[in-house]
Amino acid sequence: MTIDTLTPGVIAQTSAATVSLLPLLARFSLRVGETERAALAKAIGLDLPLKTGARAKAGGVEVLCLGPDEWVLITDDAPRLRDACAGIQRQAPHSLVEISDRELSFLIEGPKAAELLTLGCPRNIDRIADGEGRRTVFDGATVILWRDGANRFRFDVSRSFAPHIVALLETGCAELGAEYSD
Amino acid sequence: MLLIHCPYCDETLPELEFTYAGEAHIARPANPSEASDEDWEKFLFIRTNARGPHFERWRHIHGCGRFFNALRDTVSDKFLATYRAGAPRPDLDSVKKAAE
Numbered sequence: 324m325t326i327d328t329l330t331p332g333v334i335a336q337t338s339a340a341t342v343s344l345l346p347l348l349a350r351f352s353l354r355v356g357e358t359e360r361a362a363l364a365k366a367i368g369l370d371l372p373l374k375t376g377a378r379a380k381a382g383g384v385e386v387l388c389l390g391p392d393e394w395v396l397i398t399d400d401a402p403r404l405r406d407a408c409a410g411i412q413r414q415a416p417h418s419l420v421e422i423s424d425r426e427l428s429f430l431i432e433g434p435k436a437a438e439l440l441t442l443g444c445p446r447n448i449d450r451i452a453d454g455e456g457r458r459t460v461f462d463g464a465t466v467i468l469w470r471d472g473a474n475r476f477r478f479d480v481s482r483s484f485a486p487h488i489v490a491l492l493e494t495g496c497a498e499l500g501a502e503y504s505d
Numbered sequence: 506m507l508l509i510h511c512p513y514c515d516e517t518l519p520e521l522e523f524t525y526a527g528e529a530h531i532a533r534p535a536n537p538s539e540a541s542d543e544d545w546e547k548f549l550f551i552r553t554n555a556r557g558p559h560f561e562r563w564r565h566i567h568g569c570g571r572f573f574n575a576l577r578d579t580v581s582d583k584f585l586a587t588y589r590a591g592a593p594r595p596d597l598d599s600v601k602k603a604a605e
């Protein structure tokens with residue numbers, strides 16, 4: 324299927340779940356070692372969570388820990404984040420790469436949102452607590468899942484995989500919707 | 506489906522998030538130009554092909570991205586242990602005992 328990536332809005336909707344495309348946002352990938360971590364956290368203005376899947380949010384920056392030395396950051400002020408990190412590059416070497424355009428972000432919500440994700444995700448979704456996130460797999464493609472509530476998820480998908488993933492979610496929405504209305 | 510414990514995420518997760526990466530604890534010769542053809546061949550191609558417990562590398566590719574080592578029984582396909590890359594080989598007997 325084709326997705327109009329410039330027009331956020333509802334893509335699929337049934338009584339089971341609603342899938343919508345979120346507006347474009349500024350996203351960064353941060354890689355930093357143990358010794359430089361504290362300096363980075365200070366420059367960004369929030370503590371970098373250390374456990375895979377843990378999240379933090381402060382001063383317009385939201386961060387998710389993807390692995391032992393890797394984080395993804397979402398910010399509403401990209402120039403400020405870039406400047407803050409560039410300012411300490413010499414004292415605390417690190418890698419901050421803008422990846423805003425690498426993925427599309429979707430919102431999945433509704434009474435069967437978690438069940439809809441099990442269509443492509445082999446993980447036990449219930450083991451991801453509200454307010455956590457994970458990098459995982461969805462029908463063969465790497466995705467980043469943010470759980471914002473029991474029935475509310477954000478879902479980052481690489482652009483090239485998005486048509487396939489969205490088509491699957493659309494089918495799933497219809498299927499679960501048909502089951503759910505009975 | 507196999508469930509694999511990632512020693513970095515400290516979670517036991519479905520096999521689909523992981524990828525196999527060959528036998529573990531294969532050290533590259535420190536100075537390849539001094540290695541004999543036989544030694545180089547051994548390093549590149551010769552593997553244990555174990556029937557039973559096998560030390561092997563795995564990668565949590567759709568997760569934290571880390572390589573780690575595992576001890577898996579190639580007959581039963583059972584994972585006896587997983588441990589971080591760089592950690593020493595665990596003692597086979599004590600791992601087996603713990604798994605029983």
Ligand SMILES: [Zn+2]
Binds near residue numbers: 568569570
């Ligand atoms: Zn992991």
